[in-house]
Amino acid sequence: MKNRIGIVGPQDSVDLILEVAQEFHDRITQVPFVYTHSEEAKDIVLDHKDKIDVWFFSGQAPYAIAEPYIKSKSGFYPSLTGFSLTKVLLDISYRDQKSLDRLSFDTIPASEVMETFSELHLQTKSLELFPYSGYKPSEELFQYHYDLYKQNKVDCCITGIHSVYKKLNELGVPSYRLIPTKMDIRDKMLIATQRSEIMQFQSSQISILILQIHEMSHLISKSNVSFDAHRLSLKLQEIVIEFAEKIQGSFIQQGIEKFIIFSTRGTLEDQSNQSIFDLLEKIKLITNLPANLGIGYGITVVDAEQNAYLALNHANQYDKNTIMLVDEKGVVNGPLFDKNSISFTRRIHDSEVVDKLQLAGVNVSTYTKVLAVQEKLRNGSLSAHELAKWLGMTQRNARRILSDLEKHGLAQIVGEEVPGTRGRPRRIFKVGKVEDTP
Known part of the structure; x- marks a missing residue:
């Protein structure tokens, strides 16, 4: 199909x-x-x-x-590129015999305009540029061009938005439309x-969710009435049944504190994130106990179950009421629905890095998590304070990890920052294999 x-x-x-x-x-x-x-x-x-x-x-x-x-x-x-722009410039210059000196542009990146004009040996001092990312209201773009034209600052207007082009034309403003090339x-x-x-x-892959409710056995042992424990178990089953029905799946219960839910990746991803999060919230509401959820994807049931248990293990290590996911490639994602969510792999194929990690006493999973946090921060470096915050560990532990990586050539100190409150400056690390300089 x-x-x-x-x-x-x-x-x-x-x-x-x-x-x-x-x-x-x-x-x-x-x-x-x-x-x-x-x-x-x-x-x-x-x-x-x-x-x-x-x-x-x-x-x-x-x-x-x-x-x-x-x-x-x-x-x-x-995307709109220099090729799209060149076609418009040909229409203005050769077809309509107009000057290319005073033009206004929207949408297309400024770098594309400047590079194209430079390659064509055209002057750029009288160009008016309005690049932007995402979305701008068409009325704002129209007004930008219209004001420039009425103020006699430009002779032609070039827009990437159809409705802006149409409205400018209706008002008699010389305008051209930027469209992508074939x-x-x-x-x-x-x-x-x-x-x-x-x-x-991917949608046909198996998805397995393993739900673990912590301290259930302790809660039930405190109950003096066996019927109360039975009612609680039925309520939990009702919540799980309702969720399994939403994802067109099935489930089995293992003991009193663990449920394994089976479905496909496609039907699970069709559900809103809130549905999965609500599963933990409903359990917490009726039991007042924390729970964790591990989600695993795989081509086979065995692969999906293995990844689900791995995800649950990461969730248990991170915090209570945490959801982690491991995909078919073994990439760990999580905590899901958390602003500190990261993606990291558990595998490294560089034998030199593996050897250095062994000497540093840092496992592969921790190292790839550190790399993932550094990438998430988008500045190519991080401090122990940031690492501790993202990975839910103590600053002392974070400092030890970064120091051990630095000692064994898997990180380097690239600067310092002064904390907002009184205290010693924080060292800034760039994590990754440090190449030997000649």
Whole structure:
């Protein structure tokens, strides 16, 4: 069965994308959705998300509007590049015989404009640029161009938004539309097609959730009435049954404190994150006990169960009421639904790093967690204070780990920072194999 790719945009953009998408007709089914204003992208996605596997938007504006409402990594759009700009410049200069000196731009990155003008040996001092990330209201973009034109600062306006282009034209403002080239569309359509095939494969994987309720045996042993313990067990089963029904799964109970829930990755991921989080909250509400949840994905039941137990082990090590996930590649994700969530692997294929970790007394899992925190911070370094906060450990333990890594060539001190309160400066580490300098 071919995956369905929803193509969203104004009529001319959708027609162009459909033309290119025909090259992939043996792998995907194209489903067009035409709008008048990019703001309509949200309702299109919400109304049809159950029928579409991957979304392909005409540009960054509709994508930014719809992104919060689509699955992670299931939305794509072709970027505006120098090739798109060159075509517009040819239309202005050769077709319409107009000057390229005083122009206003929106949407396209400033670097693309400046580089293209430089390569064409065109002056840039009179250009007006309005690049942005995500979404800007079309009325704001229109006003930007219109004001510049009325103030006689530009002769032509170039926009990446169809509704802005249309309104400028209606008011007699010389304007041109930036659209992606077929090459840009083709490249991104190939990525979208490959992603849809990966998602189809992943959705058929086995998912196993292992729910462990802590201190259940202690709670039941305190009960003087066996019926009370029995009623509590039935209430827990009712909560688990309700959740299993939502994910079209089944479950078995192991003892009084553990449930194993079976489903597929596709049906589990179709559920909102809140549904999974609510499972722990409901258990905590009726038992007043902490619980942890490990989720495992795998091609086989054995693989999924192994990953689920690994995820549960990480959850138990981290904190109470924690959810961790291990995917089919062994990548650990979590704590889920936590601002300090990270992704890390348990494997390292560099024998030199493995040897140094053994000398440092740091296990592979801890090292990859440290790397994941450093990547999450997005500044290429971290302090013991930050590491302790993210991994839920003491600062003393974090300092020991970073110091041991530094001593054995797996980190280097790159600076210091002064804490907000009185205290010694904190050392800043860059974690990773330190290359020997000649």
